[in-house]
Amino acid sequence: MTAVLQVEGLHKSFGGVRAVADVSFAVDAGELLALIGPNGAGKSTCFNMLNGQLVPDGGIVRLEGRDIVGMKPRQIWRRGVGRTFQITATFASLSVRENVQMALYSHAGRLRSLLSRFGAAFAAEADGLLDQVGMLDQATRPCGVLAYGDLKRVELAMALANQPRLLLMDEPTAGMAPRERVALMELAAKLARAQKIAVLFTEHDMDVVFSQADRIIVLDRGQLIAGGTPPEVRANPNVRAVYLGGTH
Amino acid sequence: MTFASFIIQLLNGLAAAASLFLVSAGLSLIFGVTRIVNFAHGSLYMLGLYGAYSLIQALGRTPLGFWSAVVLAALAVGLVGVLIEVLVLRRIYKAPELFQLLATFAVVLVIKDIALFAWGAEDLVGPRAPGLSMAVEILGRRIPAYDLLLIAIGPVVLLAMWLLLTRTRWGALVRAATQDREMVGALGVDQARLFTSVFFVGSVLAGLGGALQIPREPANLELDLAVIADAFVVTVVGGLGSIGGAFLAAILIGVAKAFCIGVGTVHWFGAEIVFSKLTLVVEFLIMAIVLVVRPFGLLGKPQAAQRLAADPAPPLAVPSWTFALVWLALLIGVPVVADRYVTILLTDIFCFALFAVSLHFIMGPAGMVSFGHAAYFGLGAYAAGLLLKRAGLPMELALVLAPLVAGAFAIVYGWFCVRLSGVYLAMLTLAFAQISWSIVFQWDSFTGGSNGVFGVWPSPWLASKTAYYYLALAFCGAGITLLWRVLFSPFGYALRAGRDSPLRAEAIGIDLRGYQWMAFVLVGALAGLAGAVYAFSKGSISPSAISIAQSTDGLIMVLLGGVETLTGPLAGAAIFTWLRDELARRTEFWRAVMGLVILAIVLLFPQGLVGGLKALMQRRREVHS
Numbered sequence: 067m068t069a070v071l072q073v074e075g076l077h078k079s080f081g082g083v084r085a086v087a088d089v090s091f092a093v094d095a096g097e098l099l100a101l102i103g104p105n106g107a108g109k110s111t112c113f114n115m116l117n118g119q120l121v122p123d124g125g126i127v128r129l130e131g132r133d134i135v136g137m138k139p140r141q142i143w144r145r146g147v148g149r150t151f152q153i154t155a156t157f158a159s160l161s162v163r164e165n166v167q168m169a170l171y172s173h174a175g176r177l178r179s180l181l182s183r184f185g186a187a188f189a190a191e192a193d194g195l196l197d198q199v200g201m202l203d204q205a206t207r208p209c210g211v212l213a214y215g216d217l218k219r220v221e222l223a224m225a226l227a228n229q230p231r232l233l234l235m236d237e238p239t240a241g242m243a244p245r246e247r248v249a250l251m252e253l254a255a256k257l258a259r260a261q262k263i264a265v266l267f268t269e270h271d272m273d274v275v276f277s278q279a280d281r282i283i284v285l286d287r288g289q290l291i292a293g294g295t296p297p298e299v300r301a302n303p304n305v306r307a308v309y310l311g312g313t314h
Numbered sequence: 315m316t317f318a319s320f321i322i323q324l325l326n327g328l329a330a331a332a333s334l335f336l337v338s339a340g341l342s343l344i345f346g347v348t349r350i351v352n353f354a355h356g357s358l359y360m361l362g363l364y365g366a367y368s369l370i371q372a373l374g375r376t377p378l379g380f381w382s383a384v385v386l387a388a389l390a391v392g393l394v395g396v397l398i399e400v401l402v403l404r405r406i407y408k409a410p411e412l413f414q415l416l417a418t419f420a421v422v423l424v425i426k427d428i429a430l431f432a433w434g435a436e437d438l439v440g441p442r443a444p445g446l447s448m449a450v451e452i453l454g455r456r457i458p459a460y461d462l463l464l465i466a467i468g469p470v471v472l473l474a475m476w477l478l479l480t481r482t483r484w485g486a487l488v489r490a491a492t493q494d495r496e497m498v499g500a501l502g503v504d505q506a507r508l509f510t511s512v513f514f515v516g517s518v519l520a521g522l523g524g525a526l527q528i529p530r531e532p533a534n535l536e537l538d539l540a541v542i543a544d545a546f547v548v549t550v551v552g553g554l555g556s557i558g559g560a561f562l563a564a565i566l567i568g569v570a571k572a573f574c575i576g577v578g579t580v581h582w583f584g585a586e587i588v589f590s591k592l593t594l595v596v597e598f599l600i601m602a603i604v605l606v607v608r609p610f611g612l613l614g615k616p617q618a619a620q621r622l623a624a625d626p627a628p629p630l631a632v633p634s635w636t637f638a639l640v641w642l643a644l645l646i647g648v649p650v651v652a653d654r655y656v657t658i659l660l661t662d663i664f665c666f667a668l669f670a671v672s673l674h675f676i677m678g679p680a681g682m683v684s685f686g687h688a689a690y691f692g693l694g695a696y697a698a699g700l701l702l703k704r705a706g707l708p709m710e711l712a713l714v715l716a717p718l719v720a721g722a723f724a725i726v727y728g729w730f731c732v733r734l735s736g737v738y739l740a741m742l743t744l745a746f747a748q749i750s751w752s753i754v755f756q757w758d759s760f761t762g763g764s765n766g767v768f769g770v771w772p773s774p775w776l777a778s779k780t781a782y783y784y785l786a787l788a789f790c791g792a793g794i795t796l797l798w799r800v801l802f803s804p805f806g807y808a809l810r811a812g813r814d815s816p817l818r819a820e821a822i823g824i825d826l827r828g829y830q831w832m833a834f835v836l837v838g839a840l841a842g843l844a845g846a847v848y849a850f851s852k853g854s855i856s857p858s859a860i861s862i863a864q865s866t867d868g869l870i871m872v873l874l875g876g877v878e879t880l881t882g883p884l885a886g887a888a889i890f891t892w893l894r895d896e897l898a899r900r901t902e903f904w905r906a907v908m909g910l911v912i913l914a915i916v917l918l919f920p921q922g923l924v925g926g927l928k929a930l931m932q933r934r935r936e937v938h939s
Contacts (some may be wrong), residue, residue, distance in 0.1 A: 143822060
């Protein structure tokens with residue numbers, strides 16, 4: 067079986083500075099892979115090359131065997147990639163349910179209708195997704211008034227709307243209270259495993275990383291320096307050097 | 315073109331660029347720090363010109379008198395700028411950006427009438443600069459010495475600005491605030507004083523730009539909007555907030571225009587192209603090209619993100635059928651009971667209501683502010699008139715085809731516009747409106763030039779004011795219903811979603827640009843319909859239907875009613891049209907009264923009339939319960 071996401075020899079430089087150099091890894095269906103590293107290690111650059119916001123200088127990104135380099139974010143989404151953002155991005159003037167419905171309408175290719183009334187279709191599907199993330203009781207509230215942790219849940223529901231094979235989560239718990247963090251990531255892990263979705267996430271909270279990830283890869287100065295299960299990574303001297311300082 | 319004439323045109327262009335640079339640098343400076351698009355900046359230039367005229371008369375036509383007058387006029391304009399900042403803008407820095415814009419429109423109206431009152435409607439031709447009235451011979455051609463002085467003034471002011479911005483504490487604050495105004499506030503800098511001082515310097519530059527033109531250009535009341543359009547182009551081409559960019563862009567545009575005039579008429583492949591009439595087109599084409607290639611101008615940077623973003627737009631409420639039907643019934647009954655005057659006024663209001671609703675659609679839910687919406691209104695009106703008079707089509711057919719013509723223009727203009735966002739987008743819409751205006755204005759043989767098209771009357775069965783009232787009600791009512799319907803369709807929701815978060819829209823597969831383009835075409839066609847209905851109701855069309863003033867009228871209607879409600883633009887259109895009509899019949903200075911009314915509304919109801927009334931009712935309900 068091929069991996070859902072396969073990255074080989076990814077390169078990106080900004081004006082002579084190598085942000086990401088020769089990065090390769092793969093994520094399997096139902097697996098949670100954490101991408102970690104100190105600030106400035108190249109995590110965001112790496113992430114943005116996978117979701118289509120940056121075009122890599124070199125390397126291959128395969129989604130279920132097909133190269134997606136050069137595709138726009140919306141084309142990548144159409145191939146089954148869901149995303150959540152470091153700073154939540156939802157439609158503030160629309161209700162929670164309408165937010166999820168937008169994703170469902172878009173998935174079904176039904177947004178180009180000019181005269182039908184929005185909201186009649188996919189209400190049950192939207193409520194199903196909201197139920198999964200525990201937001202059904204707030205379905206009619208506009209996103210603009212929600213608490214931050216709840217917005218993260220709405221984003222998760224939207225990311226699941228196109229029945230993704232891959233979920234890209236950029237710092238999914240940033241800005242949340244510590245207790246909420248593990249809960250959100252547990253939820254994401256549960257849903258991903260049940261639906262056989264591959265998950266790649268970056269994260270600063272080591273409690274979240276080591277308790278939820280199946281595997282961890284570590285980026286430092288644009289290069290992968292370690293990879294493996296949480297206990298392996300925890301024991302890796304290179305990782306300790308990067309995070310705790312010292313010579314290397 | 316010989317080498318000599320090349321040099322001459324170059325010098326002409328550089329001389330024209332000097333004032334353009336001064337006024338644009340001021341605009342750019344003010345925008346950079348306060349994030350206010352100051353529409354009144356052209357008015358300050360105009361005041362500089364008038365002020366210099368009067369001061370020279372008072373101080374005498376000596377070199378000393380002339381130059382003291384120029385400097386004093388510039389300083390006086392600086393004080394006017396301070397007055398505007400302290401009395402109006404300081405109170406609304408926290409209001410939505412569009413409301414600040416509305417306030418500066420109001421200031422334009424007030425200043426125009428103050429100038430009308432003080433200096434009269436006639437053009438005033440100033441004296442030549444004493445001691446510099448001779449010409450210098452260069453390569454066998456004569457160049458006014460004053461022009462050479464102007465050419466030198468541009469770089470001198472640029473250098474002075476550069477020193478001011480890089481060598482003084484004030485300059486450091488200005489640069490810091492341009493990058494991150496909130497952080498500057500958080501560091502304990504008195505923002506009110508900083509903003510006032512920036513307004514003073516920016517206004518002095520505008521006033522100086524105007525005053526220096528006194529030997530070259532007569533003072534007149536049309537300068538305010540003409541100059542602001544030029545200054546917008548220069549600042550946007552150069553990059554908002556960049557003084558050096560403004561300098562480059564002013565030279566680029568000044569020289570390009572001079573060459574157009576210099577080239578004159580050219581025959582290419584049998585076609586006659588009159589370049590001297592295409593100066594405006596060339597100017598705005600340069601802008602369109604620069605913005606598509608470099609969306610933030612020659613030396614500009616992407617706009618700094620604002621942490622204190624405006625509150626998200628509230629959800630839109632679907633208009634109720636009862637509400638619509640009651641109004642429809644009332645309006646159907648009007649011609650039975652009301653007199654001819656009311657019928658005609660309401661016909662006007664219908665046209666402007668559709669115009670305002672189409673503008674609201676694009677700037678509210680679709681999130682693309684247009685400063686040039688009159689382009690489609692005017693093109694629809696001209697299409698109707700020309701299809702009737704030149705193509706000889708029946709009136710009914712012309713009325714139906716006109717919106718399609720406007721929509722076709724929107725396809726072209728929109729393709730460029732949806733590539734930009736924010737202020738840059740707004741400026742580009744203005745550019746396209748000005749291109750349309752200048753073509754209509756200068757293509758005498760086809761469009762009737764400044765006189766416009768006459769005899770655009772409806773067919774006999776629609777000739778009575780009552781019959782036409784019902785036609786206008788039907789067409790405009792249908793147009794508004796269509797736009798509202800689309801707002802609540804999946805397409806309309808996708809637009810709103812894209813306005814709320816372009817990032818998320820793209821991430822769930824929405825081709826936002828494509829949707830925005832479609833929206834542009836839709837509202838363009840419907841604004842064109844409004845223009846066509848308007849043209850047949852008046853019997854004639856003039857270029858003013860495409861003017862900046864027409865575009866700003868639309869903005870005032872929408873903002874007056876409130877951009878956050880659907881009915882706001884209707885109320886705004888009705889109140890604006892009625893008030894303008896009432897005031898114009900009572901006083902020559904109706905603009906000033908209008909401006910003061912708008913200012914009062916801006917200061918009292920920062921959410922617009924309908925939004926403000928809703929908030930008021932809400933508060934009363936809360937008090938009662």
